Amino acid sequence: MTIDLTPYLTETGPKYLAIARALSEAVRQGELLPGTRLPPHRQLAESLGVSVQTVSRAYAQAEKMGLVQARVGSGTWINALDDARESAYLRGHEFRHEAPLIDLSIAHPVCPPGHHLRFRQTLAELAEHASPEVIGACRPIAGLAHQRERASTWLQSRLHVPGEMDDRILCNGAAHGLMLAISSVVQHGDLVLTEALTDHGLIALSRTLGFQLRGIAIDAEGIVPEALDLACQRFKPRAVYLTPTQLNPTGATMSEARRDAVAEVLARHRIWLIEDDVHALLESPGLKPVASRIPQQSFHVTSLTKVTVPGLRAGYLTVPRGQLHHVLPRMRATTWMATPLIFEIADRWLAEGTAEALAAEQRELLAERQQLSRRLLGHHTLESRPTSLHVWVSLPDAWRAEELQQQAEQEGLAITTAVPFIVEQTPPPRRIRVSLGAEQDISRLEEGLKRLAALLDEAPPPMMQIVY
Secondary structure, three states: OOOOOHHHOOOOOOHHHHHHHHHHHHHHOOOOOOOOEOOOHHHHHHHHOOOHHHHHHHHHHHHHOOOEEEEOOOEEEEOOHHHHHHHHHHHOOOOOOOOOOEEOOOOOOOOOHHHHHHHHHHHHHHHHHOOHHHHHOOOOOOOOHHHHHHHHHHHHHHHOOOOOHHHEEEEEOHHHHHHHHHHHHOOOOOEEEEEOEOOHHHHHHHHHHOOEEEEEOEEOOEEOHHHHHHHHHHHOOOEEEEOOOOOOOOOOOOOHHHHHHHHHHHHHHOOEEEEEOOOHHHOOOOOOOHHHOOHHHEEEEEEOOOOOOOOOOEEEEEOOOOOHHHHHHHHHHHHOOOOHHHHHHHHHHHHHOHHHHHHHHHHHHHHHHHHHHHHHHOOOOEEOOOOOOEEEEEOOOOOOHHHHHHHHHHOOEEOEEOHHHEOOOOOOOOEEEEEOOOOOOHHHHHHHHHHHHHHHHOOOOOOOOOOO
16 A cells, blocks of 8 residues: 655654654544555665665664554554554563563552551461351352451541442452443443543553543643543533542642532433442541442442552442343353452451552652652653652653663663553653662662663763664
């Protein structure tokens, strides 16, 4: 085929990078659609007046960026952007280096040895004293009664989530709970509104369930109520998915006044709310979820994963009164019931205060790491919360996010760009998300932040000599 990349080409930098960026921009503007076959290397080289080697390098760069896929014997094709960014993000880093990459890329709580010791101690106690129903249970689908009752009391007292035990479902992590909530009220083809930058899991879920996503403007407190109001009027969405506390990746957290304003918009338009409150325990007690203001139209999801140990996939879904009969068939179809043994551990930790103690410890550990990041990266524009898992870092003018990510990997670092979190095919913000919890040894984290600071403070390295 013949394509014209001239309108998208820039004069800055090596020509192969300019061509790769032009391909990216053509895709974002809809000029090149997913599934489009690109011209052979020689044909594009002749049309652009460059060497075949330059086009080959450009296609290779575009493949690294997830824009294209080279198929042996078939040519080079434009990827579906969502599939490309998801697969690249979830695939992670293959650690091909002699030494493992310093991981600043994944959302992970800090898990010092004491956390693992408590986990093992609880498992040992359960081996001696666990009720037979914990091992033999296959009903009720919503979870064992004593586990739901304890969870309900905790949700009411600690997180201010309205509802009674019969409104709670135990699920295998927050991601499972969100899938249950959305699939209960959203049908194939329906529209869901969310923040312009949102959790990559929701983007993947939209493709799995076949609903549409539209991003709404955000600021330092999350979604902008006026923009949400206009979108509700114009698009008549089926539901709104929000993360009011420590939005991933920016860390934006709504004040009580902002939560009031958002709840008023949703109540007036009578739209379902799916509230992702998975980071609630990373904030000090006090913030009330948006769901507490409009419980009759809100699904609330949280878990213990971000403050205890990641393997404790204990998620809690609260549904509006009268909606349980819609959710339970989906629970049964996806997992029958949540793993009782996991929730027996969670139940003990809630009863003994261990969960809250670990949450307080997690906030202290993250506060120390946030201070470290500000000391080493603070001369750049940063956004974060004092106890959040991430830092949202603005890039100097010399750097593009995908190029910094590639150079960081050469320096032994794994970082994440904004691409996995973009709802629509718009140019990504010139930011990177730096995660602070995956490296358990704080000295490795410090070394990683120092390497990143050195990269940010320098211009991109000169490229190897290129034949044009």
